Amino acid sequence: MTNEELKRTLWDAADKLRGSVAAAQYKYPVxxxxxxxxxxxxxxxxxxxxxxxxxxxxxxxxxxDLETRVESETAFTGDKTFYDIDNVFWIPLDAHFNVLLAQATAPDLAQRLDKAMGLIEADNPRLKGVLYREFSRLELEPGKLGELMGLLARLKFDPGQHASRDVFGEVYEYFLGQFAMKEGARAGEFYTPKSVVNLLVEILAPFKGTIYDPACGSGGMFVQSARFKDAHQKQLKKQGDLAIHGQELMAATRRLCLMNLAVHGLDGNLGDSYGDTFANDQHKTLRADYVLANPPFNISDWGGDKLADDPRWVHGIPPKGNANFAWLQHMLARLSARGRAGIVLANGSMSSQQSGEGEIRRSMVQSDVVECMVALPGQLFANTQIPACLWFLSRDKGAGINGSIDRSGQVLFIDARKAATGRISRTQVEFTDENLQRIAQAYHRWRGSDFSDGDAYADEPGFCYTASLAEVEKHGFVLTPGRYVGAQVEEDDDEAFGEKMERLTAQLAEQMAKGAELDAVIREKLGALGYGT
Incomplete structure (x- = not known):
């Protein structure tokens, strides 16, 4: 099997085993x-x-000495210290997957799994409170849990054999995505489509510094950022390094994130516990170099009535009935002096004038912290039909650490609504690698960043446009890219207008004549059948 076939086969079998158990409940034990x-x-x-x-x-x-070495092997392999030094989790014998697999038909397998997870947490402080320990509460038919373990036993991880790919990491992410498709609207609590994450990462290009996600879900932003950093170290001929910080509202989702980080060999500071980022911000003193986030769209019950005097609201008090501009200002407050942010929000955030949102947007534009706006296609998200966009904010738009070109007083608009040519299903599209590079390079050329391909930036009608703040003001500080990029220029077919008009008119007349002939034939046939004339 190829890696893709393995993931698909495992998922199909695992999904079949869940029977009547809801995907939302089933994903945690799997x-x-x-x-x-x-x-x-x-x-x-x-x-x-x-x-x-x-x-x-x-x-x-x-x-x-061979004899001494053989005698010492047991002592060394049984010493937790020699696992800790390489950041490998210590697994007690009774908690080992294969030991439990041998007991797969035991009637109390669920209880044994709960106990095993507790043993692992006790021996690995980093995993305390992270692992799923409710197998005994899972309403699976007898024997199904053992079958599931037998299925997952087909996974093999050998660091020496698979040094270039993390099979388990890929399976974990694939399962997250499949559960998201099964759960529909609820999936927004823990999963951002990979295509959207990739676009945020390709534009923001996190490489060295602190990265923060205040609504981190299952950690997709962190994992993809780390991959980006690893992929570009050779290209830039320097070492990248990212310190991960995040926060998550839901306890179970926070555990998914911590497991996701561990599977990928990443350490992260997700605060002391789960909690509301607005009311219980666990990173108040953080100043991040990169912020990537897909916060929940348009939430009305976010506690705004209790936070009217919050120092984060530099550009205006967000409306109590919508948290979009609370998210934007929270992330802006967490940026370092060189920091940049990439945020997924509903399209309404670009143009809304309700409850003071237009004034907050105006203040942000005039303060020159809005760097780039990207309009997204309508079918990127499987779990919501709300049209979305990307906001990119920057504390430093001048020539220097973020790019060689001074873009102070300017905003880049990118209309990517037709830029996704990949298709996941009949109702969902995705960005291909070529799509991602086209969009990301428009930004990197515009900034003159280290990740640019070296070509000069140029406005492209229908796709991208650089606007001055004065132009944005003429549009009433509405940030919808379609207002700025204009219409796409059609290719010149070298046919004069008069000739084209004459040709098309003749073609229309010919088609209308054929239509009239068909109408006569249809009437004749209907008459012969007695349906009148």
Whole structure:
């Protein structure tokens, strides 16, 4: 099987096993077992690493005498210290995936799994409160849990064999995406379509510094940012480094995120616990270099009536009935002096004049913190039909650390509504790699960033346009890209207008004549059948 076929086969089988259990309930034990298989395989791989070090003359742990080395293997592989030094989770024997798999037909398997997860958390402080420990409450038919473990046992992770791809990470993300499609509207609580995440990351280009997501869900922004950093280290010939910070409102979703980070070998500070970013901000002193977020759209019950005097509202008090401009100002308040933010919001945020939103938008534009606006296609999200856009904010639009071209007093508008040519299903589209590069390069050329392909930026009718703040003011500080980019220029077909008009008129006349002939034939046939003339 290819990697894609493996993921698809595993998902189809796992989904079939859930029976009548709702996807929203089922995803936690499934992803918890994927994580257990991953950490168990990593533990086994580390045991082999320890043994190889004992026999390697270049290693600090080399033991020359064969008999002594063999005797020492058990002591070394049973010492938690030798796992901690390589950031590998310690897995107690009774909690190992394969040991539990051997008990898959036991009537109390669910209770054994709950106990195993507790043992792992006790031996690994980083995982405290993270793992799923409610298998015994899961309403699966008898034997289904053992079947699920048998299915996931087909996954194999060997760091030596798969150094170039994290199979478990890919399976984890794939399952997240599939559960999102199953859950529909509720999926917005934990999942942002990969296509949207990729676009945010390609434009924001997080490489070195602090990254923050105040509505981090299952952590997709963090994982993709780390991949971007890794992919560009060789190109830029320098070492990237990202410190991850985030916050999540839902306790169960926060656990998904922490597991996702662990599966990808990433450390993150998600605060002391889950909580409301507005009322219980756990990163008040943070000043991030990159903010990426897909906060919940248009939420009305966000506690705005209790936060009227909050110092984050520099550009105006957000309306109590909509949190969009609360999110924008919160993220702006968390940016460092060089910081930039990429935020997914509903299209209404670009033009709304209700409850003072237009005044807040005007203040932000006049303060020159709005850097780029991107209009998105309407079918990118499987879980909402609300049209969305991307806001990019910047604390420093001058020539320097964020780009070689001074863009002070300017805003880049990109209309990407027709730029997604990939298709996931009949009702959902996605950006292809070519689509992503076209959009991202428009931005990077405009800024003259390190990630530009070197070509000069140029306005492209129907797609991108640089507007001065004076132009934005003429449009009443409405930030909808379609108002600025104009219409796409049609290719010149070298046919004179008069000739084209004459040709099209003749073509229309010919088609109308054929239509009249068909009408006569139809009337004749109907008459023969007795339906009148």
């Amino acid at each position: 992803l918890g077992l994927v994580f257990l298989k991953y950490v168990s395989d990593m533990y086994d791989a580390q045991s082999q690493v320890i043994r190889s070090r004992l026999s390697d003359p270049k290693s600090d742990y080399f033991i020359d």
